[in-house]
Amino acid sequence: MDFAGKIALVTGGASGIGREVARQLSAAGAAVAVADINIEGAEAVAAELVATGAKAIAIALDVADADQVNAGVARTCHELGGLHILVHSAGIGVERGFLETSEEEWRRIINVDLTGTFLCGQAAAREMVKGGYGRIVNIASTAAFRGGTGRAAYGAAKGGVVTLTRVMAVELAPHGVTVNALAPGAIDTELVAKMHSTKTRQVYTRAIPEDRYGTPAEVASAALYLASEAARYVTGHIMSVDGGFLAAGLMLDKD
Ligand code: NAI
Numbered sequence: 001m002d003f004a005g006k007i008a009l010v011t012g013g014a015s016g017i018g019r020e021v022a023r024q025l026s027a028a029g030a031a032v033a034v035a036d037i038n039i040e041g042a043e044a045v046a047a048e049l050v051a052t053g054a055k056a057i058a059i060a061l062d063v064a065d066a067d068q069v070n071a072g073v074a075r076t077c078h079e080l081g082g083l084h085i086l087v088h089s090a091g092i093g094v095e096r097g098f099l100e101t102s103e104e105e106w107r108r109i110i111n112v113d114l115t116g117t118f119l120c121g122q123a124a125a126r127e128m129v130k131g132g133y134g135r136i137v138n139i140a141s142t143a144a145f146r147g148g149t150g151r152a153a154y155g156a157a158k159g160g161v162v163t164l165t166r167v168m169a170v171e172l173a174p175h176g177v178t179v180n181a182l183a184p185g186a187i188d189t190e191l192v193a194k195m196h197s198t199k200t201r202q203v204y205t206r207a208i209p210e211d212r213y214g215t216p217a218e219v220a221s222a223a224l225y226l227a228s229e230a231a232r233y234v235t236g237h238i239m240s241v242d243g244g245f246l247a248a249g250l251m252l253d254k255d
Contacts, residue, residue: 001228004029008085008227009076011063011120014041016189017139018089020216021223022049022056025085028224031055033076036090037062055080063090063116066123073123085227086124087137088117093195095150106153113157117164121179125172134177135227138165139219142185142242150200158183162238169236178235180226185242186213209251210243 008025012018013034019041026032026049034049036042039060049056057079061072077083091113094105117138128134143151144158161181169179186192186204192213196204205211222241225231240246 001028001224001230003085003224003228006030006084007033007076007080007082008087009033009035009059009073009083009120009124010087010089011035011061011116012088012090012139013045014038016089016191017184017187017216017219017223018087019045020220021087021089024217024220024224025087025227026052026054026056030085031080033057033059033072033080035059035061035063035072035076063088063120064111066119069116069119069123073120073127077127082131083124083127084131084133085135085137086120086128087139087223087227088120089139089223090116090120091139091191093154093191095195095197095200096152097150098152101152109153110157110160113154114160114164117161121164121168125168125175125177125179128177129172129175132176134172134175135231136168136172136177136179137223137226138179138181139223140165140181140183140238142183142240142246144183144238145246165238166236173235178226178231180231180234180237180239182219182222182226183238183240183242183246184214184219185240185245187216187219187241188213189216206254207248208243208245209248209254211254212243214241214243
């Protein structure tokens with residue numbers, strides 16, 4: 001895939017899936033703004049890309065803060081010359097039972113994972129419609145579709161991301177902007193290292209037909225497809241990248 005001449009903003013770009021998306025987009029020719037609340041991490045990734053000869057900048061922002069998001073989009077447009085692609089990967093998670101989830105925790109997860117998707121998508125789309133072109137890729141989760149234990153706030157937020165993605169796709173189609181989402185399953189990242197207990201990992205792996213967790217690179221390559229010219233007629237789609245987890249029911253031959 002060729003992204004020469006394209007300008008991309010990747011939120012959550014300091015770590016995990018977002019970092020790998022930034023690397024792959026950059027290697028394919030895009031100029032990349034690496035945005036994250038962890039500015040040291042974002043700067044390290046941007047420096048890594050610049051060291052390969054690519055164009056990249058780091059942006060400090062909290063995706064749940066409208067002013068910071070708007071300023072980050074404005075800086076991307078100003079310093080890189082526009083905005084064609086948003087891959088919104090910033091997110092947080094927690095494994096907490098429904099009965100134990102506090103109101104504060106509920107609001108924190110909804111604020112970052114759902115409101116953050118709204119704010120980043122809206123700010124980016126307002127720029128994209130000016131040029132009549134855009135690609136937005138949100139990151140939902142298989143937790144949007146399956147009622148797994150410990151995912152009340154996280155699953156509800158990701159369910160909201162799925163519906164928001166579809167509404168955005170419909171409203172932005174006349175403006176040349178496609179909007180899709182990925183639904184990753186279990187992917188080995190810093191987030192999962194914090195969120196999944198040893199027991200979760202064992203039970204989860206048993207439920208995955210491919211019998212393993214995925215890698216950030218495997219999710220990033222799906223994001224690049226949705227951000228590419230090849231996907232120009234794909235919009236409002238939720239693509240699972242989950243080793244078959246959502247497809248699975250009974251697996252009699254599996255341990
Ligand atoms: P990660 O923890 O490795 O990376 C997330 C990044 O988002 C971090 O760099 C973090 O600093 C940043 N971030 C967190 N809150 C932020 C905020 N308020 N503003 C700006 N940046 C913020 O996590 P990972 O696994 O790469 O997750 C990326 C996305 O993929 C998240 O939306 C997550 O929910 C989703 N996802 C991950 C799965 C997995 O198994 N790893 C499965 C399904 C979805």
